[in-house]
Amino acid sequence: MSAQRDQLALLPKWVVPVVPEGEVLLDTAVIVQGERIVDIIPASEVVNRYPNATTKPLSTHALIPGLVNAHGHSPMVLMRGLADDLPLMEWLTKHIWPTEQAFAGEDFVRAGSALAAVEMLTGGTTCFNDNYFFPNITAEVVKASGMRAVLGLPVMNVPTIWAEDEAGYIEKGLQVLEESEPNSRIGWAWAPHAPYTVTDASFERLGALTEEFDFKLHLHLLETADEIEQSLAEHGKHPIDRLVDLGLYNDRLIAAHMTQLTDDQVAQTAEAGVHILHCPAANMKLASGFCRVDDLDQAGANIAIGTDGAASNNRLDMFAEMRLASLIAKGFSLNPVAAPATRSLSMATIQGAKALGLDDGIGSIEVGKQADLVAVDLDVPGTTPVHHVISHLVYVVSRSQVSDVWVAGQACVSDRRVVGLDQESVVSEAIEWGLKMHKKQ
Ligand SMILES: [Zn+2]
Incomplete structure (x- = not known):
């Protein structure tokens, strides 16, 4: 007994x-x-x-x-409200990247991940899919908090404190994997930033590595229309065609945003089994465009919901995101039965788990889970x-x-109140970071 x-x-x-x-x-x-x-x-x-x-x-x-936040950059909570109401590229290149260059080291990531964990857990999120520098540090915080995460190993051709070039990022990722201790609540993914910051050669290598490690490939894809123009100019192809040619447009791909899809691409995406990480608030805030949730849903694609980072949302609130997912799907498709409440709840739970390959264990209340x-x-x-x-x-x-x-x-x-982290110290440390970042500006 x-x-x-x-x-x-x-x-x-x-x-x-x-x-x-x-x-x-x-x-x-x-x-x-x-x-x-x-x-x-x-x-x-x-x-x-x-x-x-x-x-x-x-x-x-x-x-x-537990709610599954399918796309985010948790340490960016320390940059919440730092630069608002700007176009994506100006926001990214003039504000976010320079701030990260100046501050985003291990301590910043530790403090930011802890604040994000407190915010997400107290808001009902039990699992999140992340992409940020020092994922090994975020892993330590996740362990202490008791929550679950899939942590991206970032790759891009923009030099940062984490790595100088794409090969350096991949090396760093491999090192993190080698040094990490197995933990049942932490998974990893390869996380190339976006088609416009990653070369074909690196994509090819990451394709092989995702197969080798049996990981997902976590990518920002079709966040804005500019990305398509740029790809046509640089590669002579649409980003989706480029990924198809690279052998990456398949069910290992978990693609954040996915606005700008044509009718054919909606069908192609569902057919390929690509998982969509829909970020309704971030897409609206950066005026990126709309994800065709209703059409993708009807075509049978798996759609999950993510908040994106707190610098472009600005909240890591999956209840707010579910509401937006339903409302925007209706408003955009002019179909009042699009994304009913039951479907948005599925997108924020079991469909998020499915995108991350975790639906055998989480995402629903069933015996054995x-x-x-x-x-x-x-x-x-x-x-x-x-x-x-x-x-x-x-x-x-x-x-x-x-x-x-x-x-x-x-x-x-x-x-x-969170149990595994000291909520007061997490908050006071975030206040300290705010003061430090303010002084520098
Ligand atoms: Zn993002």
């Missing part, structure tokens, strides 16, 4: 398992043992079947799978009364309504 002492019986008002899509369970308990969900049973049966389980009443809460769970308290005026809980989760809920978060059965947020 001793093993039963590790059992936790969660008793929410609503369970939203996400698989099957749209299902809502009432009077249902979710039983967690160790890292996994071991049973989903009527709440009334807990006393008899799991008499020694610790019970957690969540009488005004919805229990949902990892217990990555989020309790959302609906007992506030804005989410009262509840006619349809998934509608509220997508269109109304604020991230501040997240009360508890578990990752692999471990409590990572308890009563709205």
Whole structure:
């Protein structure tokens, strides 16, 4: 009987398992043992079947799978609000890259990753897909926070403190992999920045490395129309045709943004199994264009949702992003049934997990899966009364309504505060960085 002492019986008002899509369970308990969900049973049966389980009443809460933030650059939270309301290239080359050149070392990445982890975890995000310098440092923070991440090994032809040239970036990535200790909550991806900052030779090498390591290839693709013009001028081809010729347009590719798709490219992308990392807020803020979510969805493509970095969003808030994903899909397609709430919730959970190759373990509340769970308290005026809980989760809920978060059965947020990191020191360190960056300007 001793093993039963590790059992936790969660008793929410609503369970939203996400698989099957749209299902809502009432009077249902979710039983967690160790890292996994071991049973989903009527709440009334807990006393008899799991008499020694610790019970957690969540009488005004919805229990949902942990949200998966499918695209971001976590340390950029320290640059939040530093340069707003500018075109992408001016923003990137005149503000973001010079600031990174001046500051983005190990300590910056440690402080930024910790702040991002606190922001994401307390907002219900349990897993994120990142691309930034010093991913080895972010890995340390992820470990301490208890959350899950797929960390990109960045590659580009822009010299930074991390590496001088593309070969140097790849070398650094290989070194990180060699020195990293295996951790069940941390995965890696090769992360070439974008078609306009990576040469064919490096793409070819990364194609071979993704096969060798069985990784995903995490790339910004078709963020703006300019990128297409540039590719036609430099390579004589559209970026998608270039990736096809390089053998990279396949289901290993996880492509952030994907605006500007033609009808043929929508079909081609779905057919190829390329995963789309849709970033609705960042695309609007940088006026990049629209991702054809409704068309891609109907063509059968897998679409995940990401916040992008906090310098172009400016929040790492997956509840806000789900709402935008539904609203923009409708507004852009002029189709009111595009991206219904149930689909946006899937995009932010199971479809994100699928893009990262993690859907066997996470992304839904199912027996045998990892217990990555989020309790959302609906007992506030804005989410009262509840006619349809998934509608509220997508269109109304604020991230501040997240009360508890578990990752692999471990409590990572308890009563709205992170457990694994010292929230006060993380915040005060971020304030210090803000002051330092201000002085330099
Ligand atoms: Zn990005």
